[in-house]
Amino acid sequence: MELQVATKRLAVKKKKKKFSMTLLLMALPFIILVIVFNYVPLFGWIYGFYDYKPGIPLKDSEFVGLKFFRLAFMDQGTDLVRVLRNSLVLSFLSILVSPLYVAFAILLNEMRGKWFKKFVQVTTTLPNFISWVLVYSIFYVFFAVSDGVVNTLLLKLEWILSPFNFLGNNDIVWIFQTLVGLWKGLGWGAIIYLAAIVGIDPELYEAAKSDGAGRFRTIWHITVPGIMPTFVVLLLLNVSNMLNNGFEQFYVFYNALVADRLEVIDYYVYRIGLESNDFSYSTVLGMFKTIVSVTILFTVNWIAKKVRGESII
Structure with a gap:
């Protein structure tokens, strides 16, 4: 009898081991892709210590040590402070x-209504799959100074005396770009919360109805607490990712009138590296961004572990 039990346990153990190996082999291509595209490029950080010029081999380039680090944090520190301010403010507004x-x-x-629900979900999710170039074209049609739909309508209604420059106003550019990002990602960002709502036990809703709770009280006492853990995890991840504002949105909406407040660190690295061909300096800026982002991530993870008892990584 004991031999049969031991044989069954051994068979179950082998089956689990085989299943785990299958899962590992299925995940292996994606692990390799992550290593190739996220970790192998880190060897390029060595360019930050050389005065590299395109076309000249790295071994023939002059080793300058921390020259570009001093340039970033001392000689041109005001530029770095400005782009960091823009990145942090835009990220804070997105979190808000x-x-x-x-x-x-x-x-x-x-x-x-199922039909209306699907219609709203599809129409609000579609903008996520539109390229930022097309998004800019859409907003230019609506908010252009000369012949934009919004300015034309406001002028005809006599709500304004002269056209308002939505795309080139330095005072509202942060709020305007936050609203643009919200419009583009609202439907897509809600999907994960819809999945969390589906995971809530239906018996809780039935118990609330039997106790006479209305829709609002049911939402407040069941739905909101049910999706709060998901919201907290995503919030912590967004906080740890504050310097990663992205590039495409600010590249297409960038113009001279809003350059001072719209240049985030990703666009700054692009401008220095590719437009000015200063690869060494842009490498240092990229290193700084990565180190700060990782530091924020582990800090937020430590705070989450202390407050919630669970870490996010």
């Missing part, structure tokens, strides 16, 4: 509007 994704997911879940 993140509860709207939760609210939209809840409202979408509460819709009773």
